[in-house]
Amino acid sequence: MSFDVMIVGIGGQGTILTSNILGKACVIEGIPVRGAETHGMAQRGGSVESQIRIGQQYGPLIPPGTADLLLSFDLMETVRAVHWLKENGQIFTSQEFVVPTSVFMQDYPAPDEHMLLEMLDSRKYKMIDCHQIAEEAGNLLTQNIVLLGAASPEIPLKRESIEKAIRETVPQKTVDINLKAFDMGIEAGKSD
């Protein structure tokens, strides 16, 4: 059995980078790992997902209703992806969300935060203000690392392995800021 993580967001928010960090951390620990991700045109501002299966030796696809953990960089995408989770699976989600352009163009009612949280129903979720924390860490682009930090105690990988993987993955001159964002994320994940 693998520990299956679903990472969702909007094209350009860093889902692939986040899953790369987990994949590299697995290699550092010598654990087999499989991942699947969205490439090509689908990335242009659309819903994207990265599936990552820690300890998996077969295929890269997570069966719906079985994921152990959902990481989401957009609250609306969290709701869209919740059916991937097993019944008591854990959610870590960014508080922010972007309303799709089609909603404005076609005059649909735009969902608000309250409505989206209600749709999460009885799910276990932790909402993180990634924007605010990343800004404090010194770079808005580290929002994905903040969320990864918050979720990291739930992931069966050592903190040192994930940190080493971050060093190997992010651009050299941003390593310190990303590690700081990761730390701050861990702290944010602890608080209620």
Add this chain to the structure above:
Amino acid sequence: MVVHYLLGNEAIAHGCLEAAVDIVCGYPGTPSSEVIDTLRMDPDRAYKVEWSVNEKVAFEEALAASWCGLRAICTMKHVGLNVAADPLMVSAYTGAKGGFVILSADDPFAHSSQNEQDSRCYSLFARIPCLDPSTLQEAHDMVRDAFALSEEFSLPVLFRPTTRICHSKSDVDMGDVKKSDRAAFFDKDSRQYVVIPAHTRILHQKLNQKQPIIKKRLIELGYNRYEIKGKAAVICGGVGASYVREVIGPDVSLAVIGAYPVDEGWLAGFIQKHDKILVVEELSPVIEEIVRQVSGCVLVYGKKSGHVPYEGELSPERVAHYLTAAGIATSVRYEEPQKPAALPNRPPILCAGCMHRTAMYAMKKVFRDGIFPSDIGCYTLGIQLGTVDTTICMGASITIASGMSLAGDARDIVCTIGDSTFLHSGIQGLVNAVYNGANITVVILDNRITAMTGHQPNPTTGLTACGVSSPPVSLEAICRACGATFVETVSPSDLTTFLNVLKKAKATMGVKVVIARQPCVISEKRSKTNRGKYAVRQESCIGCKACIKFGCPAIELRGGLAAITDLCSGCGVCVQICPVGAIGREVKE
């Protein structure tokens, strides 16, 4: 040996390096593009890489390199192999000398494609070996060994990964990169390389004689293998084999087909030890056809019995469901998952500041009742703007337009085609349209890059695949040489001028070419072009939604009034659209 976490296409690229490849050619196409994108970025390269203008060109160049004794690979997506099908069929006759691998990446579920097509059928059609990996490690090992297999049988080898191989990731055990010591030399032999009837009849015979030997060899090499465990069996291939392994019961036999052609006698031997067989494969029932030919009285379930769908892609829970339906034991049970929440969709969308949106917005303004044939590229997303009425395959915008003109539909026909697609297979359509007197407007959306597949340079870019500068081709000169007399180049971000050119085209008979030229916004972002941002003066906005209807993702509605977000790239088109002048340069406080 060293283990890395790699994308399938990176693992495949590394496999080529371990085989000391000499020549790499291809045309970008999801999910195949990153193989060349990986190889072209290698600064210590001892091999040659090029992005060719289309798949037929890439194929023929790689074939020629093979004839010169070098190891060569050409890469493409499955529909690219249609373009290269002409040389493919004959290359099986002429054969290969240096290892020649054709990578054709299939896309079950059409994640990024116009159809769900099975390249394995081409290998059976052409009678060349085909390798079909089920894991990333296997993809890496197979492509590494495919060159030697090609040399062993003097035949091209088709290597056929699918989306879930190319675009999935895994820990992959890699070997050392090897450098080639081969030198190109074409050994003339007209009986081999000139397929006049007298030669081709003999070459066809030789090709057929190779088949039984290839079938045996593919078993020896372990590509086609089985394990007998009970009276029920699953026979599978491709990435589907990974899903089968994940869910199959412990007492069920398993045969994995990793290569074609399949030895029928060997397969019959396996089938006859069982009461019941389920065939699990994506796309066409290629394995199932062979199984049914040799299954005798053994029950066979698969696509033809309605147990496995012809369409879409496989997944662990779907495979488990097919096993259960066929009465074959699984090791896991999946509950019916809850339905996804009902939310407004978030489809992919043209970027903020993308010139395709502006060009198509203007087309819709000038040609209200027009017909809009389009083509393959980011601009296919213009379907959301109502300016994409047809898309079938590369280059088919101009020809569908001229065909409609020939048919005599009286409405304005305005087609769109990108720079790379025009050079791929659009030019012939333009020559034909001018020659035969079509009455159409051709808008070439020239953003100087092959954007959709991940920003590969093309002959308009001024750079080769490896970043060496090359003279950018002149689209204007090409169009004029095709015989078009109305050729106007204008940047769509100058909306007024662009609208005027379209109006002039509308009023002119014949083939009108409008080249809409503006660099891709992603290229501009990467080259650090900063045009600043725009903002809506809330006190001036009347909430008419003219800018909202433009569909830019940087413009949203807040409390009934328009607002511009951080996504703004500063193209300034919304300024020209706003009827009350409420949009202006962002003023920092």
